[in-house]
Each structure stands twice: as structure tokens, then as C-alpha cells.
Amino acid sequence: AQKITQTQPGMFVQEKEAVTLDCTYDTSDQSYGLFWYKQPSSGEMIFLIYQGSYDEQNATEGRYSLNFQKARKSANLVISASQLGDSAMYFCAMRVYGGATNKLIFGTGTLLAVQP
Amino acid sequence: DGGITQSPKYLFRKEGQNVTLSCEQNLNHDAMYWYRQDPGQGLRLIYYSQIVNDFQKGDIAEGYSVSREKKESFPLTVTSAQKNPTAFYLCASNPLAGVYNEQFFGPGTRLTVL
Numbered sequence: 001a002q003k004i005t006q007t008q009p010g011m012f013v014q015e016k017e018a019v020t021l022d023c024t025y026d027t028s029d030q031s032y033g034l035f036w037y038k039q040p041s042s043g044e045m046i047f048l049i050y051q052g053s054y055d056e057q058n059a060t061e062g063r064y065s066l067n068f069q070k071a072r073k074s075a076n077l078v079i080s081a082s083q084l085g086d087s088a089m090y091f092c093a094m095r096v097y098g099g100a101t102n103k104l105i106f107g108t109g110t111l112l113a114v115q116p
Numbered sequence: 117d118g119g120i121t122q123s124p125k126y127l128f129r130k131e132g133q134n135v136t137l138s139c140e141q142n143l144n145h146d147a148m149y150w151y152r153q154d155p156g157q158g159l160r161l162i163y164y165s166q167i168v169n170d171f172q173k174g175d176i177a178e179g180y181s182v183s184r185e186k187k188e189s190f191p192l193t194v195t196s197a198q199k200n201p202t203a204f205y206l207c208a209s210n211p212l213a214g215v216y217n218e219q220f221f222g223p224g225t226r227l228t229v230l
Contacts, residue, residue: 004158035218043204045159045221091158095217103149103174104219106158 002027004092004107012113013082020067021077021110023092031097034075035104036066039089048090051075079112087114118143120222122207127227129201137192137225139207146212148190149219152176153204162205165190166212194227201229 003026013019025034036048051059051066059066067076079086089111093104120141129135141148147166151159161174165184179198184190190209194201206224210217 009156037221043206043224043226045206045208045219047218047220050218103161103164104159106160108156108158 002029002094002096002105004094004105006092006107006110008110009108010111010113012115013079015084015114015116016081018078018080019082019112021079021090021092021112023075023077023107025073025075025092025094027073027094027096029096033095033097034066034068035093035095036064036075036077037091037093038086039091039109041088045091049077082114084114084116087112120207120209120220122205122222122225124225125223127225129227129229131229132196134196135194135201135227137194137205137207137227139190139192139222140188141190141207141209141220141222142188143209143220144187144211145209145220146187147210148184149208150174150180150182150190150192151206151208153206153224159206162192201227203227 005024032053034051038046049059049061049064049066051068058068063080065078089109091109092107095104123138149164150162153159160176162180163182165171181193204226207222208219210219
């Protein structure tokens with residue numbers, strides 16, 4: 001069964017510091033993708049970053065980077081130089097390719113609070 | 117501007133009433149999805165559709181129904197059979213072709229059943 005686990009229900013970080021949000025995944029498939037989304041208090045889901053299972057380099061998008069460790073089945077999100085606007089829920093998600101549904105499987109999320 | 121619209125943003129209904137949540141996209145995406153989000157939980161898939169006039173049940177389809185008569189529209193009906201309908205509902209879409217496809221989300225509808 002495919003599953004995403006986010007073990008940190010909530011985290012605090014000081015403004016301008018870096019923070020790592022943990023994500024582990026479980027799948028027996030070889031071809032899959034890992035996504036991170038941000039959900040502010042307004043509710044919309046904002047796509048942040050993507051990592052494919054065959055990508056050799058860790059994905060980066062501005063202040064976001066994904067620490068992909070395939071053997072450990074982890075896909076942690078690193079936010080550098082935290083800003084107050086980074087305070088939100090963060091969800092890790094996985095899609096397995098080649099299946100019938102093409103659906104995303106989400107973790108339970110991590111609530112990040114950035115303190116001034 | 118391309119995107120996904122959901123209406124209304126807030127919806128209140130009495131227990132026992134059916135209610136339909138709207139989802140429209142102008143991204144020309146083939147696939148559309150409905151998710152439910154409860155406090156402290158991630159998103160759970162209710163229904164999805166990959167082509168017009170076809171849709172499949174997700175993980176928690178009981179008490180819900182959908183239709184896909186047009187590519188742009190994927191309305192969700194919350195029926196009286198849904199035991200605990202109060203939740204935040206998110207609609208999403210993505211193209212089917214491509215190496216990877218992020219899902220684009222609408223702003224959500226917060227349904228409260230009194």
C-alpha cells in the first residue's frame with residue numbers, strides 16, 4: 001500500500017532561519033513523484049516543489065529544496081531564510097505513475113509557525 | 117486568467133438536505149478530483165474523473181455523487197446519506213499527458229451542516 005507519513009504535527013522556526021519538514025513515503029513501485037504543497041489559513045493549496053523518483057539531483061525552487069533520500073524513502077522539504085509569510089500547513093504528497101488512477105496520496109501535514 | 121473556481125466559499129445547510137458544490141476549470145485539463153479535508157488530517161479523495169462522462173470512486177465516496185457532463189465542470193453532491201458532511205472540500209485538476217503533473221487546486225468550499 002502507498003502511504004505518506006509526516007511525523008511533525010507542528011513546528012516553530014525563527015524568522016530568517018532554515019527549517020526542515022520531514023516526509024517519508026512507502027511504495028513498492030519504481031516510478032513515482034513526490035510533491036510538496038503549502039496551505040495558508042485561507043485554504044488554497046499552493047504547489048511548491050516536485051521530485052521524480054528517477055531524478056538524481058535534489059529539486060530546488062527558490063528558497064525551497066527537497067532533500068531526497070531514495071534508499072531511506074524520505075523527501076524532506078527544506079525552507080531557507082524563513083519568512084513570516086511561510087507560516088502555513090505543509091503537505092507532502094506522492095503520485096505513482098503507470099497506475100489507473102494517477103491520484104495524489106497526501107500526508108497529514110505539518111503546521112509551521114514562523115516567529116519574528 | 118486560467119484557474120479553478122469553486123463556489124460558494126462558505127455553505128450552510130440543514131441536516132438531511134442534499135447540497136451541490138460547484139467546481140469549474142478553464143485550464144483544459146482532462147482529469148478532475150474532489151477531496152475532503154478534516155481538521156488535523158490530510159486530503160482524502162472522494163471522486164475523480166479522467167474524461168467526460170466517466171468518473172471513479174475514491175477512498176471515501178460513500179454519501180457523495182458527481183457528474184462530468186462537460187470537461188470544464190465537475191460538481192459534487194453531498195447527499196443526506198453522508199453521515200458527517202461538515203468539512204472543507206477542495207477540487208483539483210491536472211492534464212493527463214506529461215511526465216509529471218502537479219495538481220492545481222481551487223480555493224475550496226467550507227460546508228457546515230447544522
